[in-house]
Amino acid sequence: MPVTLKDVAERASVSIKTVSNVINDYPFVTAETRARVQRAIEETGYRPNVGARNLRRGRTGFIILAVPELENPYFAELTGLVITAARRREWTVLVEQTLGSRELEQAVITSMGPQRIDAAILSPLAIEPEDLLQASSSAPLVLLGERDIAGPADHVMIDNVAASRTAVEHLIGLGRRRIALIGDEPGKATGTSSLRTAGYRQALAAAGLPYDPALVVPVKHYERSRGAAAMAHLLQLPEPPDAVFCCNDLLAVGAMHAALKRGVAIPDRIAVAGFDDIAEGAHGYPSLTTIAPDKAAIAEAAVSLAHQRTGPGRATSAEPQDVQTPFTLKIRESTAGLSR
Helix, strand or coil: CCCHHHHHHHCCCCHHHHHHHHHCCCCCCCHHHHHHHHHHHHCCCHHHHHHHHHHCCCCCEEEEEEEEECCCCHHHHHHHHHHHHHCCCCEEEEEEECCCCCCHHHHHCCCCCCCCCCEEECCCCCCCHHHHHHCCCCCCEEEEECCCCCCCCCEECCCCCHHHHHHHHHHHHHCCEEEEEEECCCCCCCHHHHHHHHHHHHCCCCCCCCHHHEEEEEECCCCHHHHHHHHHHHHCCCCCCEEEEECCCCHHHHHHHHHCCCCCCCCCCCCCEECCCHHHHHCCCCCCCCEEEHHHHHHHHHHCCCCCCHCCCCCCCCCCCCECCCEECCHHHHHHHCCC
16 A cells, blocks of 8 residues: 555644645645654655645646757757756656747647646747737746837846847957857847847957948858858958857857867967857867857746746746846857867
């Protein structure tokens, strides 16, 4: 027979209510009683019925995390951190891959009936403001990324403009004057690429450097092969750049590969900086200078916001919140040179 709360209570010589209070981490249980109950739980092998507990709390015990690409190391790492943060709140995370499709992102929002999941965390690329209105009477929604669409959703973000400006200022501080950008997405007035391009342009303007459209290479997808092709194009210019800022690390890894393959020394002839701080960049040769978003803080903030708006008595009607998480510039060999 399965071990029950009554069995634990008898073993610890306390009431069933006291055992429940300890399991639910209520603060008004004395340290001595808490220790006795926890010892009884270990000795009896009691396992809480999480499903029943969630029902009492008005929860399903499941949340959705939807990201564009699980193959992208940034999103793979972020997914693991969200799962860890959710597990501390006794949530199971259902992971979806949207591939940047508006239809798939809409599906995440419209399938969020409260009888199915407690909340959804979405990293959007394609949804429009009107799509968010469909989520207003459903489960809570948390968006990852700076607020460029209004709607009934919390946002967790970093300051992409400031972060990109910081990276380019670092390149300028090295004495580089022809600084290229890989990763612009023409036609997108909002979104990550436009924000990072804005930061690039701000840094140039502040240093009195001209903006040269010939040094800005657009891409369709943020992947290694696109970065390599962009760098090959830049190196063929009559006056190649002496530094490149890439809008993500995958582009930067591909760009560095293309440069090194052509015998172009990094950073002596061309310095390279990226964005995201993925492990591949940190452990490549040369290692990659990059903007490092605090991914753990992003995950914790997103899950915390979802948790605040779930269950009885939660803040479901409060105004949407914008939470900005920090970033750092990690200077490595691709700009600072190889360690001697």
